[in-house]
Amino acid sequence: MAVGIGAAIVALVMLGLAAGLVYCFMGTKRWRRSPPPSEEFRGEYYAPRLPMTPPPPNLSPAPAITGGTFAYDDLAEATGRFSDANLLGQxxxxxxxRGTVGGREVAIKKLQAGGGQGDREFRAEVEIISRVHHKNLVSLVGYCLYGEQRLLVYEYVPNKTLEFHLHGTGSGRPTLDWPRRWRIAVGSAKGLAYLHEDCYPKIIHRDIKAANILLDYHYEPKVADFGLAKYQAAEVTPVSTRVIGTFGYLAPEYAATGKISDRSDVFSFGVMLLELITGRKPIMASSEFQSVALVSWARPLLTRAVEEENYDDLIDPRLETDYDAHDMARLVACAAAAVRQTARCRPRMSQIVRYLEGELSVEDLNAGVVPGQSAVQRSGGGTTDRISRLGRVREHRDRDRHRHGVRDQRSHQRGRGRHGRGGGRAGAAVLRQARGRLHREDEPAHHRQTHPEFVVRSCTSAY
Structure with missing residues (x-):
């Protein structure tokens, strides 16, 4: 009897355990099959195929970061909620x-929200423009940070850009006359020279082009758009950076290596001078499927203009003969020097300004020398350095001539004693070889490049 009761109890316990295990197993299986509440929430409200509820119109975004000298709502109201009717450019x-704040007409630059690159540009512009003050540079009135929005407020320059007046489409637009072109060239050069040589550390603009030269109603230029600008702390050390800029204006060393210096800005300025001289765009369509850079097209014409004073094929035909020949020659000389292939052979912007204003000779402009300073220290290849190199070449030439002459005499004497005329012919061959080397030393640089042992870089040529 007792044995039967014990067996019954054991059976009940075992049955209960089995039932519990089955219940737990089924519950776990159901839990795995059901999606978590977060996934259900995300699928119902934020699936990529479902549109998000649009924000109420005319409401400012909730700020994560705020600051600056202007409120976002004030700038939005000043531009008609950033209406296309007030769009000046992009x-x-x-x-x-374009907008009006406090009774003052301003230009408001709104960077793309949430763009890391745009944010870096904002920081660069605020930091750089806030510390530069020159009549040929656009001045910063203020700025605004509101959430992801970044806005810059500039003085308003009313007469559009140099690109518009040179290359803009539309009938009836008058040709940009020579006095205005000259004023734009000199004023832009002064603004850029201020960035390079009156700011410490020097500021490299990195995007000099006709579209970034704003004009007032008197056609006084103002250099704008410092979003790509960089500091150059050392005097001769280029800055390494990503290649960002505009095709047709990029200096060759910047496009090839990513290293930029103030001479890279000089090259871009030279391209802009070519636009003023020729009236052509920096990238020209040579055919339906091919384009050619203005610099490549202009180089042979610049050579002819500098050597023969023949500007007929270079000057904008819309000018006809309405230009000052003396000033045109100076502008052509500056353009030719500025677009040289090698960065160290280009003049500084201050030299260009002084030459345009008649305070510097064309010899100093082409040599890349700041008067009163060492060419070795400042230009790395100017007049002083070149004279020293020429002196060393003459010393080596005289020494080689003396050494080879003595060697030839000895060989000639030994040849006559041992081999008769054959030795004399061998000595003459040595002499001819020596003369050949000396002859190649006296050759022009462009001929000397064909000989592997003579690779000489010189700043004295046009490019």
């Missing part, structure tokens, strides 16, 4: 709108 990092 670029790679944002749009520029």
């Amino acid at each position: 670029g790679g990092f944002g749009h520029v709108y």
Whole structure:
């Protein structure tokens, strides 16, 4: 009897355990099959195929970061909520709108929200423009940070850009006359020289082009758009950076290596001078499928203009003969020097300004020398350095001539004693070889490049 009761109890316990295990197993299986509440929430409200609820119109975004000298709502109201009717232009990092704040007409640059590159551009512009003050540079009125929004407020320059007046489409637009072109060239050079040589550390603009030269109603130029600008702390050390700029204006060393210096800005300025001289765009369509750079097209014409004073094929035909020949020659000389292939052979912007104003000779402009300073220290290849190199070449030439002459005499004497005429012919061959080397030393640089043992870089040529 007792054995039967014990067996019954054991059976009940075992049955209960089995039932519990089955219940747990089924519950776990159901839990795995059901999606978590977060996934259900995300699928219902934020699936990529479902549109998000649009924000209420005309409401400012909730700020994560605020600051600056202007409120976002004030700038939005000044531009008609950033209306297309007030759009002045647009670029790679944002749009520029016209507006009125506190009774003052301003240009408001709104960077693309949330763009890391745009944010870096904003920081660069605020930091750089806030510390530069020159009549040929656009001045910063203020700025605004509001959430992801980044806005810059500039003085308003009313007469559009140099690109518009040189290359803009539309009938009835008057030709940009020579006095205005000259004023634009000199004023832009002064603004750029200020960035390079009156700011410490020097500021490299990195995007000099006709579209970034703003004009007032008197055609006084103002260099704008410092979003790509870089500091160059050392005097001769180039800055390594990503290659960002505009095709047709990029200096060859910058495009090839990513290293930029103030001489890279000089090259871009030279391209802009060529636009003023020729009236052509920096990239020209040579055929339906091919384009050619203005610099490549202009180089042989610049050579002819500098050597023969023949500007007929270079000057904008729209000018006809309405230009000052003396000033045109100076502008052509500056353009030819500025677009040289090698960065160290280009003049500084201050030299270009002084030459345009008649305070510097063309010899000093082409040599890349700041008067009163060592060419070795400042230009790395100017007049002083070149004279020293020429002196060393003459010393080596005289020494080689003496050494080879003595060696030839000895060989000639030994040849006559041992081999008769054969030795004399061998000595003459040595002499001819020596003369050949000396002859190649006296050859022009462009001929000397064909000989592997003579690779000489010189700044004395046009490019």
